[in-house]
Amino acid sequence: MTWEVLSMIGTVAFALSGAIVAMEEEYDILGVYILGIVTAFGGGAIRNLLIGVPVSALWDQGLLFEIALLSITAVFLFPTNMLKQWQKWGNFSDAIGLSAFAIQGAIYASKMGHPLSAVIVAAVLTGIGGGIIRDLLAGRKPIVLRSEIYAVWAILAGLAIGLKIAVSSWELYVLFVIVTGLRVLSYTFDWKLPIRKIPTY
Template identity: 60%
Template sequence: MSWEWFNIVGTVAFVISGAIIAMEEEYDILGVIVLGMATAFGGGIMRNILLGIPLTAFWNQGTLFTIALISMLIVFVLPHKYLGLWNRWGMFFDAVGLSAFAIQGALYATQMNYPLSATIVAAVLTGIGGGIIRDVLAGRKPLVFQEEIYAVWAMAAGVAVGMKWASTVGEMYTLFSVIIACRMVSVYQGWKLPRRSLRPVPVRPFDNRM
């Protein structure tokens, strides 16, 4: 049940994220569907390739496809005033998708008896892969490649699941909430990873005023 729940929550959260960004870029309904689907399922495809799962397994998700399509159509027809709430809640939905998919990806790897390293990578790819594809298709700089702390929380979920720190349903829900909370705190506190720029520092013109 926890597996399916995380799958559904992550799918809905990411498909809404992709659909709204597509509308912000003024894509038509086909673009909304493509971007929403890429956001929701792109990370899972990357994970399956990593774990050696046949790509045909991707098509055995009819229920999730239906949920994703209905979610996108609802978002597409919502009045503009409701879509404006995305500016307030967008980061939260993204955090929900990140947490749910990172845990789901880690569970996938552990149930296939992969080692901790593969569990962490599976969590990261599932959690951030769709977002990277979404931002690239929207012509934006991928969020994960900026200095914000983002992928670190997916790695933390992978470690917790891989080390069996979260194994029961209750522990999974606690981990899910903790990852969301950490992501939101890092956003509002402005926590950033180190960054080094190789761009030359602009030289200010000499001011000879006394």
């Protein structure tokens, strides 16, 4: 049940995130749907490739595809004044998607018996993969490649699950809230990772 709930939360959050970015970039309706779907399912597809799950497994998620399409349709039909308010919540939607999918990916790899390193990689790829594809298709620099703290929280989720710190349903939900909260705090207070610039002469 936890797996299904996290999958639905992540799908809705990233589908909305992709659709909002597409509308900000003034894509047409087809572009909005494509970017929303790619954002929602891109991370899972990349994860499946690396941990040995057939990519075709994505097509078994008919309900999630329907949820994603309904979410994109809803945000596309929002009145303009409501959409302007919704844009303020774009980062929050992205934070929810990151947290839900990072935990979901880690659970997936852990249940397949993969080692800690693979669990962390699965968490990171599932959590950030869709966002990277979204930003690249929108012509933006991916969030994860900036100094802004983003992928670190997916790593944290992978560690917690890989080390069996979060196992039961309630522990996973607590982890979801913690990771989401940390991501919100990181962009609210502009927490940054160290960077090193190479001077150009």
